Amino acid sequence: MSLYFHIPFCAGSCAYCDFYSIDLSDLSARSKTAVNTTLDRYGEALERDLARLPENLVIPTVYLGGGTPSVLGAPRIGRLLSALRGVLRNRPAEITVEANPESVTEPFLRVCRETGVTRVSLGIQTFHEPSRKAVGRTGSADNNALSLVREYFGGAFSVDLMTGLPLQDERVLLRDIEQIVSRGPEHISLYALTAEHGSPLEKRLPDPDAADALWIRGRDALRDNGYEQYEVSNFSLPGKQSAHNIRYWRMESWIGLGAAASSTLIDEETGSAARFTFAPDIDAFIRGEPPDFEALDRNTLIKETVLMGFRYRAGPDAARFHRRFGVRIEDIIPRTLAAWREKGLLEPEKPALTEAGLLFLNRFLRDAFTEIDRP
């Protein structure tokens, strides 16, 4: 099982955000002490739940996501990752911590390096100030954070970029990519911004065709710079994929701790799973309220495995699928696979979308689910 910590705090709130996150600027308007007390109590609650996990756990990958984990600050991150070391039997091969430029500091990076973090994932999105302002991104993404991360982690960092932002055009995107690539991150995520239908933000976004074309331009620029697309929105230098995220896309069990975090524990014998989800409520998490439980039956788990697996360029784990469900993927969605292979959007030798096929993932999933649900 992999391990995920949700750190639901941010320095501001972005107009497009649909994660559970608390805007710390609201709390700090009350008092600086309120911020520190809340972060301290949240960190202690994570340590409490960590100590309750079974002894001698072997965890291959760990991810601190959010929200913005770097707002916890160096001492709290250090305490949490030291506590993690205390409960594990192994040293995880990968520990990733997400950070935003405005809260990247030398003490934070030093503590990450000292406590076994293998990759920092930096949420730049864009350097273009008008686009940042238009979606309410906090702070200014300048090169300082990139330089600092580079200094402490060499190339072992990832950068999040976004396309489809207001006031962003090809020139802006390519300049962002050039600046980032010149720092040599081993991993880059390129997300296409979407806004809720009818929302005020949607009206300020470029039209969908222009936004799609821009994302494709970004994808090609990354490829030209040696970054391989290995998932819908993720690119890496060869061999530098995110092992933690691959485990989700291949539907392996994970434990999630923190407000709004979920765990999925898969029973390989029956092909079913148990899901535990903490309420999106930091006070409830701090009080120690237990997560909600949901049983995932075989059919639900098959659908989730298809949903996650086809995002991944290599496709779902076919051998595991067969072992877990007693059938092959080809037996579950034969017509969908044949039709998409016919269109050249599916690999000839395995159930996996081609690079062009990934652009139509949602349509593929619609076809696949219709076939799965067909009586």
Ligand code: SF4
């Ligand atoms: S930084 Fe990320 S998590 Fe925080 S408000 Fe912005 S999009 Fe949401």
